[in-house]
Amino acid sequence: MLEDLSLFSMANKTLNWLAKRQTVLAENVANANTPSYKAKDVAPLDFKSTLARTNAPAAAVTTNPMHIEATIAQPMRTDIVAERRPQESTPNGNSVLIEDQMEKIGQVKSRYEMTLNLFQKNLSMIKISLGKGGGS
Amino acid sequence: MDELSKSSLIASSGMKAQAERLRVVAENLANAESLPTSPDVTPYRRKVLSFRNVLDKKIGADVVKVNKIDVDRSEFQKKYDPKHPAADSSGYVLVPNVNPLIEVMDMREAQRSYEANLNVVSVSKTLMSRTVDLLK
Numbered sequence: 549m550l551e552d553l554s555l556f557s558m559a560n561k562t563l564n565w566l567a568k569r570q571t572v573l574a575e576n577v578a579n580a581n582t583p584s585y586k587a588k589d590v591a592p593l594d595f596k597s598t599l600a601r602t603n604a605p606a607a608a609v610t611t612n613p614m615h616i617e618a619t620i621a622q623p624m625r626t627d628i629v630a631e632r633r634p635q636e637s638t639p640n641g642n643s644v645l646i647e648d649q650m651e652k653i654g655q656v657k658s659r660y661e662m663t664l665n666l667f668q669k670n671l672s673m674i675k676i677s678l679g680k681g682g683g684s
Numbered sequence: 685m686d687e688l689s690k691s692s693l694i695a696s697s698g699m700k701a702q703a704e705r706l707r708v709v710a711e712n713l714a715n716a717e718s719l720p721t722s723p724d725v726t727p728y729r730r731k732v733l734s735f736r737n738v739l740d741k742k743i744g745a746d747v748v749k750v751n752k753i754d755v756d757r758s759e760f761q762k763k764y765d766p767k768h769p770a771a772d773s774s775g776y777v778l779v780p781n782v783n784p785l786i787e788v789m790d791m792r793e794a795q796r797s798y799e800a801n802l803n804v805v806s807v808s809k810t811l812m813s814r815t816v817d818l819l820k
Contacts, residue, residue, distance in 0.1 A: 563815075564687075567686065567687035567688050567691075567811075568687050570687060570688060570691045570804075570807070570808060570811070571687045571688075571690045571691040571694065571745060572745075573691070573804070574690075574691035574692070574694040574695045574698075574745075574804045574808070575694050575737075575745050575746050575747075577695060577698060577797075577800045577801055577803075577804050578694045578695055578697055578698030578701070578746075578747060578748045578801060578804075579698070579735070579737045579746060579748050580698070580797050580800065581701075581702075581705075581735050581748075581793070581797055582735040582736060582737045582748055583734060583735070583736075585737055585746075646796060646797070646800045649800065650800060650803060653803065653804060653807050654807075656807070656811075657807050657810065657811060660811050660814070661811075661814060664814050664815065664818065667818065668818060671818075
């Protein structure tokens with residue numbers, strides 16, 4: 549129900565994306581000493597690519613009047629990309645920089661918390677408009 | 685399984701791998717002075733381990749595993765000690781090919797990687813509990 553409000557669906561998408569990124573970063577850190585492992589990251593969540601996807605939804609083709617027209621909910625796509633220009637790599641071909649990964653994890657953490665706070669704030673605003681208090 | 689639990693699982697696989705590495709380092713350091721008992725016996729041979737990343741089908745991500753514990757094939761050093769029971773006809777004893785400096789550096793690296801993985805686990809845990817706090 550809350551998903552119908554654009555702000556909540558936006559927060560939901562951001563949280564999903566951040567959680568996915570956390571998984572990818574965890575993979576990188578776990579493989580920080582694996583020979584010839586290349587660091588990965590999730591493609592950034594930008595407006596343009598998201599819009600392009602929403603405007604061209606893939607739906608099942610109906611070729612028979614008996615077919616039920618199905619509108620498929622578009623799952624959010626998270627593209628995992630290899631880091632393009634690793635700053636340095638070890639002689640065994642590993643390109644994971646622990647410092648870099650820690651910085652990214654910190655970024656994920658702060659953005660996740662910011663999104664959660666926004667979510668909570670909006671929820672309490674809705675509660676105020678319903679006359680139930682909760683303005684704290 | 686949600687992404688945040690996945691990242692904790694991946695990081696814990698990294699911690700396990702680093703702990704095993706630390707065990708090998710301990711073995712090498714403890715045996716740095718394990719001299720042979722007779723001239724035709726070889727002394728302790730340094731052990732090395734390598735990592736590889738494996739796709740965990742259950743969580744759908746690359747986790748890290750210990751590839752194989754192998755031996756260091758470099759030559760043994762010699763020490764002149766004609767009174768030793770393992771001394772050869774010219775008075776030299778074979779000494780294990782363990783370099784304590786290399787082992788200590790390896791230990792430090794394992795420690796850093798372990799800490800990085802621990803950090804991933806704690807961040808994932810914080811994010812998870814913050815999400816659960818939305819219920820409040």
